[in-house]
Amino acid sequence: MNWKIRRFGQAVFTVWAVMTLAFFLTRMMPGNPVDAFVARVGPELDNPQEAYELAEVYMNINPQDPIHVAYVDYMIAMLQGDMGQSISQNASVAAIMGDAIPWTVFVMSWAIFIGFAVGISLGALMAYWEGSKFDVAITGYATIITSIPFYVLALLLLITFAYRLNWFPTSGRRPEGVEAGFNLPFMLGVIHHAALPVFSMFVGSGVASLTMRGNSIRVLGEDYLRVARLRGLADRTIAVRYVARNAILPMYTGLMIAIGSMFGGAIVLEEIFSYRGMGYYMIQAVRARDYPLMMGAFTVITIAVVIALLIADLTYGKIDPRAGSENREAF
């Protein structure tokens, strides 16, 4: 219980740290976005005072305020969900992000889920048939596939399945001319558009199968398995309760790191597929030097990852009773 509260506190602390980092990067760095904004907008206005007010509208930071006042104002605005105004998109950052979040989460959660489900099953089969042709083939495949960056895979898949074979759309996130909502054509269209991004993410996740294979083989050599067999437990029980559970538990750490890197990878993927998610807007913002949108997207992506990791961590504590009990003396 105590551990859960600490873990939750850590998540809150991380979000605070990221927001603070965003503030300092926006305001304190030499040549920072706020000063750059004022320097760019100021000369065009009749009243230079207006530039400062505009900076406050766009970035929640008034450059004339003393730093601690600006910081408090900024944090209050962020906590109220006000992330400022996008310069290039003519909308509030919160509105753009609110529109983009579900799409990124949709694609990423499917990619993570399918990637790990396939990886775990493949790894288990490889361990079961250790040394067979299947094992050798998949091990070789996983080694080669990890050496190809997922965005290279995405480009190759895009050329093959979208441009040459025309099986999938080349860009976009939803079908044209179909009313949005819970109707079949729209939902199928959305899946159709998400298929290639998801596929290119999960084809590259061969690592999961290799890790699972190694873990399963290690568990297969453990003494408690021999005892379980001597007790006459059914093979099924042994496979699921003993081998699978103990082999999957250590993969949780890998899953956690995968969540973070996949949300990061979403940026590249969404750019390649012109999939208008959080990462797509972040790159648009970087290109247009639209700092409010860029920092907003960064903050929102981080919060999404923090929440995903929090959920993963808390469920892990449920599965593995050993997690969280750590009591050590200090040297």
Next chain:
Amino acid sequence: MNPDPTDGSATVRSDGGMVDSPFETTSSVEETRGDRIDRFLEGFVRTPWSILRDDWRAVAGFAILSVYVLLGTAGVYLVEPTHPAHGPRLLGPFENWQFPLGTTSSGRDILAMTVHSTPSILVMMASGAIFTVAVGTFFGVVAGYKGGMIDTVLSTITDVFINIPGLPLVIVLATLLEEWINNPVALGALLAVAAWAGLARAIRSQVLTLRSESFVESARAMDLPTRWVLSREILPHLMPYVVVNMVNAARSIIFAAVALYFLGVLPFSDSNWGVMLSNAYHAGALYRPAAYHWLLVPMIAISGIAIGLILLAQSLDRVFNPRARARHERGSGDAIEPDSEAETTQMTQV
């Protein structure tokens, strides 16, 4: 605590008792400097070399990486740099031996562009890998060993960085710090910001098991300074893990760097693999079969170096595997028992 040097050979103590404690026995054979050097060579050069020579993955990995190093050193002098309108536009590969890999839509020689981007990529890769491993190891070792308040502080920093998705953080920093990251070394360091935390956490958990080992406890009981315990007792035991992870970090640094160049986020002065990929993409190479080679060459360059690094990491895993070591230390290459497959711990899956 401070042993008296004059007390070395005395067996009769002032209280008259004869002492035969194992703590006061000295070696009957003196170890000369030559022996020490020999032992060092055996442990760090001869045995690894013997293992590596027998492992096709190591041979292949080293061969691939040496090709890249050769390209980055000698190749730069052999292949002259290219410029726009150097040759015909979008010449296919293997058509004209003046431009073996073809040309871009502005008539630049693709082979020359690929070769001339190798040195900076290699420097960036090395710098990124070293920064990742140095920071990650420092945080992991100190946090795991010291415990208490220091652990809390260092682990909190580590956790914050694990929670921040790497690529977005690097993009933000690259955009805002544009003026400071104008050389490959700084760029590698910037990319390491996204990669060190996972390693730090993994190393910390390994140190947690090491810290209560008897050899560490005895070092602590002898009141050796913390720095000594960390560098002489703990670190050598982590070295295998650290080296393997350094190779893996190098791979993820390259992947991340090329991704950022592809996105057009990093500033660049000259063409490199990521910029080539980006230019080809924006020139419509995805739907122009005549430009496929423009996309494929950088893709192959990236994947090739990654394969070399992966093979190297897998074989290094074997070098440090005690079972493979024992076989080779005996100095004979007996029938090699099927080793359980290399369990290269992937810290950073991109």
